[in-house]
């Protein structure tokens with residue numbers, strides 16, 4: 223029997239626990255503050271930002287959305303970020319990606335106060351992760367680790383292959399897996415004989431953005447498969463990077479799309495926002 227790693231159910235359970243923590247903070251006079259900056263009108267980004275706001279509101283987190291026009295200049299966005307850096311009611315700042323072409327995303331990420339960088343994308347937080355120091359960790363990788371933990375899947379000593387080397391998923395996840403004592407390989411578009419490599423993985427994570435790219439023949443029977451993709455197939459149906467119908471029967475556990483990694487991303491953002499508010503209270 224394959225275990226379906228249910229991100230929605232797991233996120234809901236984590237959020238129920240988090241709500242009691244937010245209530246306790248409120249009792250001590252601290253309301254966690256999350257600022258989300260959205261530039262332009264990308265429909266998918268608008269949905270993600272709305273979902274973050276809904277989740278924050280249901281927990282009692284003060285979420286403030288700054289919706290700037292598509293024509294916003296890099297300097298205008300930097301000014302907004304600097305104002306939020308100085309706002310004592312804001313614990314976490316995130317700038318929704320992708321950004322319009324006229325804005326250098328790295329410059330914006332590096333302008334965020336590393337101690338408010340709730341996305342964990344700032345080089346300071348990436349550096350902390352890779353030196354195994356406490357810091358803020360990107361939400362999707364953090365969510366994947368939480369999901370595996372919720373199902374009792376220990377990564378220590380396992381062979382983990384991550385397909386995709388983005389700053390949002392692949393690289394930070396590799397750091398987290400290494401810190402949890404996995405043996406990690408990062409594969410990417412230049413990797414030779416990719417499917418021979420993926421077939422060696424005890425835990426296979428795929429984050430490349432290509433619909434149903436990983437076939438059953440590329441997966442070791444009994445592997446744990448984590449699908450970070452959110453793609454549209456030829457019938458315009460939302461699917462992942464893994465051919466779920468054919469891989470599910472041979473995997474020991476697998477995430478669905480939707481309802482796997484995605485909900486864990488937003489839950490992780492909320493957890494880290496609350497952790498930052500606790501830091502404001504306790505120093």
Ligand SMILES: Nc1nc2c(c(=O)[nH]1)N[C@@H](CN(C=O)c1ccc(C(=O)N[C@@H](CCC(=O)O)C(=O)O)cc1)CN2
Pocket residue numbers: 270316317318319320341361362390452460479480481482483484485487488
């Ligand atoms: N600043 C950031 N930008 C982006 C991030 C991020 O972590 N920080 N990640 C993604 C978008 N994202 C959150 O921002 C995100 C994407 C998808 C989901 C999600 O719940 N997906 C659902 C399916 C949604 C659908 O039906 O389309 C699922 O998988 O079940 C949550 C968060 C890029 N930008």
Ligand SMILES: [Mg+2]
Pocket residue numbers: 229478479480481482483484485
């Ligand atoms: Mg999902």
